[in-house]
Amino acid sequence: MExxxxxxxxxxxxxxxxxNHTNELDNDLRMSPYGLYLKKNADFSSLLNVAMSHSSAxxxxxxxxxxxxxxxxTLLIAGIISPTFEYRLSEHFxxxxxxxxxxxxxxxxxxxRPFLMLAGFVESRYYPKETFxxxxxxxxxxxxxxxxxxxxxxxxxxxxxxxxxxxxxLVVGGGSLGWTFPxxxxxxxxxxxxxxxxxxxxxxxxxxxxxSDTKKSRIQVFAYNGGINIGYKFLKRSVDFKIK
Numbered sequence: 001m002e003x004x005x006x007x008x009x010x011x012x013x014x015x016x017x018x019x020n021h022t023n024e025l026d027n028d029l030r031m032s033p034y035g036l037y038l039k040k041n042a043d044f045s046s047l048l049n050v051a052m053s054h055s056s057a058x059x060x061x062x063x064x065x066x067x068x069x070x071x072x073x074t075l076l077i078a079g080i081i082s083p084t085f086e087y088r089l090s091e092h093f094x095x096x097x098x099x100x101x102x103x104x105x106x107x108x109x110x111x112x113r114p115f116l117m118l119a120g121f122v123e124s125r126y127y128p129k130e131t132f133x134x135x136x137x138x139x140x141x142x143x144x145x146x147x148x149x150x151x152x153x154x155x156x157x158x159x160x161x162x163x164x165x166x167x168x169x170l171v172v173g174g175g176s177l178g179w180t181f182p183x184x185x186x187x188x189x190x191x192x193x194x195x196x197x198x199x200x201x202x203x204x205x206x207x208x209x210x211x212s213d214t215k216k217s218r219i220q221v222f223a224y225n226g227g228i229n230i231g232y233k234f235l236k237r238s239v240d241f242k243i244k
Contacts, residue, residue, distance in 0.1 A: 066233035069132060069188065073227040078109045084229060088131045091239075096123050100144065100225065113151045113161055119144025121194075121225065123176060132188060132233060138176035140194060142224075145169060146202075164211070168202025172224050186233050194225035 065088070073082035079102065086096035098121040102108065108115035121142030127134060150156060150164040174196010181189045199219050204212035 062238045064236055064238050066132065066186075066236050067239070068235040069231040069233045071188075071190065071229040071231040073229055075227040079104050080227075082225075082227070086125070086132075086231075088239075090131070092127050092131060094125045094127070094131050096125065097121070098123065098142075098225070108149075108152060111152070113149035114165070115146075115148045115152050117144055117146040117148065119146075119170065121172075123194075125176070127180070132180055132231075133182055135179050136176075138178075138194075139174075140176060140196075140225075141171075141173045143169070143171045150204075163206050165205045166202040167205055168200060168215070170201075170224075171199045172222075173197055174224070176225075180231075188229075188231035188233065190229040190231055192226060192229065193223060195221065195223040198222045198224055 067088040069084075069086045071084040071086065073080060073084075075082065081101040081103070082098065084096055084098040086094050088094050100117065100119040100121070102115050102117040104115045107113055119142055121140050123138045123140035125131075125136045125138040127136045129135070145168075147165060147167045149161060150166060151159060151161040174194060176192055176194040178190055178192025183189055197219060198221075199217070201215055201217045203210055203215050
């Protein structure tokens with residue numbers, strides 16, 4: 001039987017003592033205020049990293065979409081020229097500019113009653129679903145010039161035309177309701193209606209001769225724009241979408 005040297009036994013005892021002492025130090029360190037502080041911060045860092053990664057995933061993604069639409073109103077067949085440019089501001093909001101021109105000096109829409117008007121409108125829109133898609137509500141304002149037959153006003157349609165022309169200025173402010181139907185990836189159909197307060201100021205003329213001594217004015221609630229727009233979408237670019 002081989003003898004075990006005294007030095008070997010001494011080395012083993014020394015190694016075991018160091019290991020036990022190290023374990024005791026580790027336990028003491030873990031239970032010390034400093035060790036608890038390190039553990040607490042390590043746990044907090046782990047939670048923070050998980051939260052940040054989750055937050056990053058919730059932020060959303062990029063998607064290539066059309067950001068502008070050019071529209072023309074189907075009332076063009078009635079002699080109403082109404083081009084519109086709408087621009088996407090965000091996932092749910094847009095802004096648009098609309099021009100309205102009615103040029104019927106010899107009679108408007110199968111009548112013998114002249115109607116000329118030039119107006120412009122600015123509108124901000126909100127789409128609950130997505131810009132250029134679905135239901136929308138808008139707030140708008142505008143102004144314009146007009147020269148129209150007295151008999152073109154709906155309440156006087158049943159009366160004989162007396163030759164009086166109203167020349168003046170209009171200022172409007174109100175809201176719009178409508179729905180945008182996508183047709184493929186590029187086109188849209190958009191029935192809409194705008195109504196609100198309209199302020200009219202005018203002077204009466206007969207055969208280009210002024211027949212009223214003072215300028216007349218009226219404020220009333222009126223539907224001043226509407227129809228069905230045909231839209232063409234363009235300006236495609238990458239935008240951010242939120243994951244819901």
